[in-house]
Amino acid sequence: MGNVDQDAPDRSATEAFKQVKAIPKGVHLGGSPQLTSLDLSSIETIGWQFELYNLPALRSLEGLRGLTRVEGDSMTIWGDSGFANLQGLEHLTTVKAQLRISGGISELRGLDNLTTVGPLYVGDTTNLRSLRGLDKLARIEGKSGFSTSTEIRNNAALTEIGSLNALTYIETALDISNNPKLTHLAGLHGLTSARYIYLKANPALTRLDGLDALAESTSSIYIAGNNALTTLEDLRALTRVNYDFTIAESSLTNLGMTALTSVGTFTVKDCAALPNLDGLEALRSVGLDLFIENNASLTRTDGLSHLTSVGTGYYLGHFNVRKNPALPECQPAAIVATLRANGYKGTVDISANGGAGTCN
Secondary structure, three states: OOEEEEEOOOHHHHHOOOOOOEEOOEEEEEOOOOOOOOOOOOOOEEOOEEEEEOOOOOOOOHHHOOOOEEOOOEEEEEOOOOOOOOOOOOOOOEEOOEEEEEEOOOOOOOOOOOOEEOOEEEEEEOOOOOOOOOOOOOEEOOOOOOOOEEEEEOOOOOOOOHHHOOOOEEOOEEEEEOOOOOOOOOOOOOOOEEOOEEEEOOOOOOOOHHHOOOOEEOOOEEEEOOOOOOEOHHHOOOOEEEEEEEEEOOOOOEOOOOOOOEEEEEEEEOOOOOOOOOOOOOOOEEOOEEEEEOOOOOOOOHHHOOOOEEOEOOEOOEEEEEOOOOOOOHHHHHHHHHHHHOOOOOEEEEEOOOOOOOOO
8 A cells, every 4th residue: 555645534544554564655644533543553664755633632643653764755743633742653763754843732752762854843833842752863864855954943832952962963954943932052062063053033042052062054154033142152162154154133242252263254233232242353264255234332343353364266255344333443444454464355344333432
């Protein structure tokens, strides 16, 4: 048999698969107010898609206890179902497909032996408070032709992600956004390299402590709109961001990225509380452009005093320091003088900075 595909299934629809071990195509079960149990325990592998949705009378996934592996496109659990956790999936170790979890689920228990997934989506949940159940997850892999982003977003009750502490490898981009109760990132300590990191609109997030071992982003980092975040010192191991690094945090007072040496394009903007650029003393190279803009409290830029190059090769680069009303323009001008002495030929825009201070 190639496919279990039932909207509004009853028990007899699943009993037909009692002796089947492999489903080459997919399992789609949803939309049934009557289904109270599954009888699919013989199934060990699903070759394409696995979808469970809107099964309000289904209290348990025990009928899937034989499942060990999902390949192909996606494994999706969403909507309003009667099961509060994923117990019954304890033998599942590998989801090569994208794993998507949303809806009213309150626990991820049942995924306790899962070690590898394709892109991961945990989002749009109402009751999920933690990622407990993903404690053995070590690898998040990309999947050609499908989403290349791992997303933890729009989770109304999520307060922590500490159960990701076994995670050491992530091939996809990482998007953690719009989680109103998330306070920290502890659980990501095993990551030393990541591709794209997107942290936005987590209003209770005060620290980036789970990223304290991160040494490199092979693509970009975007940190913005986390209104309780005051410091980036947990990024103390970060040495390089290959492309864009954007920081736009209204409460940020301390950069503290003391190991950062090179960035593609570096942007610090809309940081209303940031007084200086201290913590960037190791930064030597900005490969494309530098933008320091609209930082209301910024009075000093000498944290960039060791910067020796902006732009690279045929791309001359831009050095823009604009609309920082408390910043004396002699501060960035001194940095440009050093860059010019090192051969910088790119454009410079130092304007609308109203500070009246002096420079030594």
